[in-house]
Amino acid sequence: MRVLVTGMGGEIGTRVAQLLEEHDEITDIAGCDYAPPRRRLRRSEFQRIDARDRDRLVSLVTDFAPHAVAHVGIYEPDSRLSPREAARATEACTVHALGAAARAGSLERVAMRSGLSVYGRGRGRALMPDEDAPLAPNNHWGRLLLDVESVAAGIGRRHDVTVCALRYATIAGSHVPSPLGRILRLPTVPVPALADPPFSLLDRDDAARAMVEALVRGHDGPLNIVGPGATSPWQAVCFGRRLPIPVDGLGWRLARRATEFLGAPMPDHVMDVLRKGLTGDGSRAYDELGLGFVRPTQEVLTDLYAWATVTPIIEATRRVA
Numbered sequence: 001m002r003v004l005v006t007g008m009g010g011e012i013g014t015r016v017a018q019l020l021e022e023h024d025e026i027t028d029i030a031g032c033d034y035a036p037p038r039r040r041l042r043r044s045e046f047q048r049i050d051a052r053d054r055d056r057l058v059s060l061v062t063d064f065a066p067h068a069v070a071h072v073g074i075y076e077p078d079s080r081l082s083p084r085e086a087a088r089a090t091e092a093c094t095v096h097a098l099g100a101a102a103r104a105g106s107l108e109r110v111a112m113r114s115g116l117s118v119y120g121r122g123r124g125r126a127l128m129p130d131e132d133a134p135l136a137p138n139n140h141w142g143r144l145l146l147d148v149e150s151v152a153a154g155i156g157r158r159h160d161v162t163v164c165a166l167r168y169a170t171i172a173g174s175h176v177p178s179p180l181g182r183i184l185r186l187p188t189v190p191v192p193a194l195a196d197p198p199f200s201l202l203d204r205d206d207a208a209r210a211m212v213e214a215l216v217r218g219h220d221g222p223l224n225i226v227g228p229g230a231t232s233p234w235q236a237v238c239f240g241r242r243l244p245i246p247v248d249g250l251g252w253r254l255a256r257r258a259t260e261f262l263g264a265p266m267p268d269h270v271m272d273v274l275r276k277g278l279t280g281d282g283s284r285a286y287d288e289l290g291l292g293f294v295r296p297t298q299e300v301l302t303d304l305y306a307w308a309t310v311t312p313i314i315e316a317t318r319r320v321a
């Protein structure tokens with residue numbers, strides 16, 4: 001099986017490629033992204049291509065003619081790209097890469113990144129939505145993910161391809177470029193003054209493992225990927241020994257400006273997580289993908305605040321000098 005990995009240069013895409021390399025039945029792995037992977041890949045072929053460069057991307061995919069696509073080239077706003085650039089890159093990568101893969105004639109299955117934001121939060125919406133809950137996103141990220149799911153599903157119907165949309169909880173960790181993670185690590189963190197809604201966090205390795213399992217098994221249909229347990233803004237901030245700043249109403253506008261000034265922009269979907277929470281029912285994925293252990297939210301939160309101590313090797317530095 002030949003597998004194409006879009007977004008291979010990111011933390012999740014690189015880890016997906018590493019896990020795919022462990023499967024003997026996967027003979028060839030090709031990937032692309034606007035930035036190269038930062039970890040070693042043994043037999044994956046990577047090409048540095050901006051998703052908006054249609055000609056180069058289509059040429060790569062057409063020549064490779066993949067049997068399967070791990071579509072990780074879906075960029076969270078203010079993670080690695082600004083909201084506008086993330087939307088453009090996501091739309092271009094989805095249309096060009098999946099379209100070219102389908103036209104190449106060998107495509108059988110797609111596993112793609114999505115998120116719990118497609119369900120939306122607020123009055124009348126389920127607190128713990130499962131895969132059958134209505135889709136009613138109330139922020140830009142959720143609407144973008146739903147659009148990508150629709151494009152992939154349309155390609156699947158037209159070309160008889162299985163499509164699995166992995167609706168991830170918020171992916172975070174000490175080395176994951178997560179906008180929510182950056183905000184939670186600030187010295188002072190805005191939290192809702194009159195509420196403390198629950199949200200779930202997902203480990204990068206669990207997200208990658210779920211995608212590989214969905215691809216290898218050829219699962220068709222959406223799956224929520226959520227670890228056990230949840231936290232809340234107040235709990236997370238106190239756990240990280242940060243100073244919580246209660247915010248309400250128009251104060252969130254000031255909070256967004258303040259966090260951006262401190263180097264941690266707050267896109268609307270992250271503000272929704274802090275104000276309304278974000279979690280879901282992930283039990284179906286455990287059965288369908290055989291995931292086994294998935295790190296609980298509290299462990300991911302512990303990792304988020306964990307930073308290795310850098311010890312300068314003075315003697316060795318002097319000898320080199």
